Amino acid sequence: MNTTPYGNNGKNHLIELKGITKVYGTGSVAMHALRGIDLCIDPGEFVAVMGPSGSGKSTCMNILGCLDTPSAGSYLFKGIDVGTLSRDQRAILRRNYLGFVFQGFNLLNRTSALENVELPLIYRGVPARQRHDRARKALAAVGLTGWESHTPGELSGGQQQRVAIARAVVIEPEVLMADEPTGNLDSTTSREIMDLLSAFNREHGITIVMVTHEADMAVYARRTIHFLDGIIDTEVDNGKEGVVQ
């Protein structure tokens, strides 16, 4: 995986989608979720992806996160064609370069916050002692010092999402994929989470791709991409480096 960063084409794109389509089903019942997406994302960007339900924004996100495979088109991640990678190679790509934050948190139940954050490090084979230290630091970075031994059931929604963010950033990913990270949270908590994501973008240079349908949240991003009926409708440059307000 550790080939020359940013590919051989001379451009600095971290992510490059060309003509990506995604079709569910076949024949007359075929549903075209994506109808040809061209998109480039550079290192350190904070991109918000917006659009109504069914516009294909989540599908695109899943393809970007290597959780799903496109029907056609090419996806270059750091210049590497993800389409040529095997299932296991895609898993290793996720393990080393991608962090995920989901709307539903997707933490392991009845498992302490610390163990949840340690999980990706276990799959990366980080030794136990180092794992604990890094997980503690990641929890501290999201403001959860003292909550390490609490299980998701004992944490509020905002705290659970913080644990999920800690789990995503503990591997120091190139890209953090956030799929409606504030979808289950109230507005105050949502702003706290967005501040946190912005801080990671700004201070650690982690590229963030975030799907949201709340305009309030999209303004945190530098660039907003609007999806409609499976294609990119408009792209808006917020003109600011990272955080608004």
Added chain:
Amino acid sequence: MTWETILLALRAIRRNVLRSSLTILGIVIGVGAVITMVTLGGGATAQVTSEISSLGSNMLQVRPGQDFHGPGGTRSSAEPFKIDDAEAISREIFGLEAVSPTGTSSTQVISGNKNWSTTIMGVTNAYLQVRDWPLESGREFSEAESRSGRAVCIIGATIKKEIFGDKDPVGETIRLKKLSCQVVGVLESKGQTGFGQDQDDVVLVPLRAFQRRLKGNTDVGAIYVSAADGISTTTVKEDIEQLMRERRRIASGEDDDFHVRDMQEIVSTLTSTTRILTALLGAVAAVSLLVGGIGIMNIMLVSVTERTREIGTRLAIGALEREVLMQFLIEAVVLSSFGGLIGIILGLVSAGIGAHILGMPFVFNAGIVVIAFVFSAAVGVVFGFFPARQAARLDPIEALRHE
């Protein structure tokens, strides 16, 4: 990674205490039941075998009438034996220890106000030798008593208990039909036969007295023969059959109208009975193992939603399919072997207690322990592992979306 995977599996077990313990419980019940049942069955078989040897394993019974399977009984149509037949066996057959002609009848024993229904056997002293049956007190029949057919008797332990209680019966008189009979000896207790008959519920009188005073004929019902040490009962049986065919003038090709039964035959009848019993118990236990397995399957399927999402999460953060599978496999193996071990211990302990309560020997059967353990492990692995495999093969996003 292997150690880490084991760690992940152990964490997953610890995290889901209820689910884990229910899984273990299912296996414990199944394995425990199988081991208990089969071990008890083995104990029953061993006990039956030892009871048969208490009958005297070198003993043969010669009875008039054709063979029919099961203990006791004769065909009335066949001509009965006479004392001569017993004497001929004693004289002509090689390798005998003792021969006793006998007669059997059921009657009431009366003494004072006590009344007991029992079996009267007319025997010679040789009967005690054939049955290897020592006296608890008193003496055998004297030569004169045997010859003259005097009204004396030796009683079994049950008769002593029922009629005399704690009193010493030797010298007392009991009444058999119209015959007043003096008790000269008491037999040691032999307990029940493998068929549940009380061997001690018997009154022995001299054969001559039995024939003359109780039956009014000279018939002999069955001839009990014991082979000397080191002599095969099969050979003795064949010799006796040949002799009796000659004496009873049975042409070659005609069926015997008598039957020589050796204990091997009874042993095989009884062991086949207990084997069926063991198989039956084993089948019941196998059903409980199956039910335990279904319990495990239920638990696994109920938790499949949660687990599928867990698998999706693990895949999303970069776990390989085989790492997830290995974790679930280890989880299933650990749970089922742990359950299997507890089941084995529990099964052996309860079999031990059961054997103690039922007064049976405890026969350890390593084979069934291994079979039960392997089966339980297989059940655990199949039902724990395969749903997980289905999930781990999904695209991560499908597993994550699973509802």
